[in-house]
Amino acid sequence: MSSQPDGPTGHMIGRKTEDADMEEEALFREKSGRRTVAEALDDLQIGHFHVLHLLRMVLAWAIFSMTQESTPYMFQGLRLRFQADEDRIATFAAAFPLGCAIGACVASPLLDHSGRRGTLLNILPCAAMLSLAAGMAPNMLVLNILRMLQAVAFSVAITGMSAWYIEFLPTSTRGMLMAAYSVGWPIGRAIVIWTAAWVKEDWTQFMALAAWGFVVFFTSMYYAHESPRFLAASGRAADAARVLKEMYQSNGQGVWEHRIQIANSDGLDGRSRFRELILVKENRNLLIFAMSLFVMLASTTVLLDTWGPRLYRDLLAPGASGLPHGILMLFNLGDFAGIVLSILVIDHIGRCGSFVIGFIVQGCLLFLLTLLSSSGASSLHAFAVACGTLSSACRCFAWESAQMWTLEVFPTQIRATAFSVAMTVMRLASILSLKVSAQYIGILDAANSLRILAALLLASGLFSTLLLPKETANVPMTEADADVKAF
Numbered sequence: 001m002s003s004q005p006d007g008p009t010g011h012m013i014g015r016k017t018e019d020a021d022m023e024e025e026a027l028f029r030e031k032s033g034r035r036t037v038a039e040a041l042d043d044l045q046i047g048h049f050h051v052l053h054l055l056r057m058v059l060a061w062a063i064f065s066m067t068q069e070s071t072p073y074m075f076q077g078l079r080l081r082f083q084a085d086e087d088r089i090a091t092f093a094a095a096f097p098l099g100c101a102i103g104a105c106v107a108s109p110l111l112d113h114s115g116r117r118g119t120l121l122n123i124l125p126c127a128a129m130l131s132l133a134a135g136m137a138p139n140m141l142v143l144n145i146l147r148m149l150q151a152v153a154f155s156v157a158i159t160g161m162s163a164w165y166i167e168f169l170p171t172s173t174r175g176m177l178m179a180a181y182s183v184g185w186p187i188g189r190a191i192v193i194w195t196a197a198w199v200k201e202d203w204t205q206f207m208a209l210a211a212w213g214f215v216v217f218f219t220s221m222y223y224a225h226e227s228p229r230f231l232a233a234s235g236r237a238a239d240a241a242r243v244l245k246e247m248y249q250s251n252g253q254g255v256w257e258h259r260i261q262i263a264n265s266d267g268l269d270g271r272s273r274f275r276e277l278i279l280v281k282e283n284r285n286l287l288i289f290a291m292s293l294f295v296m297l298a299s300t301t302v303l304l305d306t307w308g309p310r311l312y313r314d315l316l317a318p319g320a321s322g323l324p325h326g327i328l329m330l331f332n333l334g335d336f337a338g339i340v341l342s343i344l345v346i347d348h349i350g351r352c353g354s355f356v357i358g359f360i361v362q363g364c365l366l367f368l369l370t371l372l373s374s375s376g377a378s379s380l381h382a383f384a385v386a387c388g389t390l391s392s393a394c395r396c397f398a399w400e401s402a403q404m405w406t407l408e409v410f411p412t413q414i415r416a417t418a419f420s421v422a423m424t425v426m427r428l429a430s431i432l433s434l435k436v437s438a439q440y441i442g443i444l445d446a447a448n449s450l451r452i453l454a455a456l457l458l459a460s461g462l463f464s465t466l467l468l469p470k471e472t473a474n475v476p477m478t479e480a481d482a483d484v485k486a487f
Contacts, residue, residue, distance in 0.1 A: 175473050
């Protein structure tokens with residue numbers, strides 16, 4: 001027979017007993033000086049280390065942005081250099097997400113074998129060399145192959161950097177610090193727009209720009225630390241302790257003198273990680289939702305990033321021979337302002353609130369933009385541009401929250417695997433959406449094309465907010481059983 005009574009009273013007693021056990025364990029840890037690695041990171045106050053950590057991520061995000069956002073600005077140069085038609089342009093655009101899908105597939109075993117930082121140090125030189133080689137491509141076939149290979153390295157790097165960055169962050173300010181690095185994306189896009197205005201149709205300069213960016217990125221990561229959470233899950237006690245010690249010293253917050261003991265040093269191999277992700281019902285349901293989020297981004301944000309400059313030109317600057325760099329820069333400033341706002345509010349509104357702004361509010365503003373611009377009244381042109389700027393300011397919320405939620409909801413041992421799977425699905429969905437949309441982008445007018453994207457944004461917002469499995473804002477990240485304890 002059960003030692004606890006049945007019914008509500010029994011459940012209350014059970015919960016009280018469990019709470020008492022947790023309080024007793026916490027009190028014992030406090031008296032004995034024991035700390036998990038997660039607790040050690042939470043106890044470290046924001047300081048010099050976190051500033052440098054954030055700056056590295058901002059730099060990385062700007063370089064990722066320069067590499068990806070340059071795609072639509074190369075179209076005109078490719079048309080002139082290789083006499084490329086719309087189908088070949090669409091194939092070139094799809095080469096990047098195809099390479100990203102391959103890179104996301106191989107990222108997980110690389111990240112779990114060589115570590116987050118170790119993988120980055122190996123892949124970034126490859127990314128730089130492939131970028132230079134792509135700039136010297138003699139024809140579209142070679143260019144597409146090299147662009148795809150560049151995207152493979154890009155995808156491995158962005159997956160590794162995302163996992164590496166979040167695994168250093170304390171719970172209390174994790175959302176703010178995750179949102180803060182996104183300022184690098186509009187910075188990178190601004191560099192692309194400036195470059196486009198300067199070099200005109202010389203698409204090779206964008207490849208050279210990416211190559212130099214990867215070299216700078218490599219130099220930055222050479223002096224970085226490996227993730228202590230990864231070291232903990234891998235059973236490398238001494239290395240985890242060394243990283244924590246240097247972090248505390250960097251912030252001037254005492255001297256870390258604790259040893260590290262592994263509670264369970266038997267880490268999961270690649271097959272076991274994938275099996276745990278797929279066969280455990282809770283993990284599988286979370287993965288399905290994460291994949292759905294990234295499919296929605298592939299059908300909205302990726303299409304706006306790729307076709308947006310052309311659609312905005314046709315809608316807001318009809319008859320212009322080139323892209324409206326001034327309007328695009330204004331929209332980019334709106335994106336930057338939205339990121340700054342998200343830093344302040346993202347932990348208050350949670351991931352669900354971010355999906356409301358990123359999908360629903362952006363969709364409404366995009367639809368209003370088409371109405372104002374289609375009226376034909378010159379007096380409404382400024383209001384249409386303002387709507388476009390506000391719509392761009394909402395862009396970051398859905399993208400940031402999808403990444404944050406996916407990285408926060410899975411434990412350390414399967415975090416990189418889950419993120420890699422979700423990113424693979426997104427890239428494959430991006431290829432499909434780009435190829436399909438390319439068939440209609442020249443048939444539909446700009447207003448109707450943007451209205452379709454607005455409808456997709458609204459539908460994505462309803463799905464993500466109504467079916468969100470759990471809120472992860474201000475909640476400690478899940479740790480694996482193999483995590484370490486410092487005492």
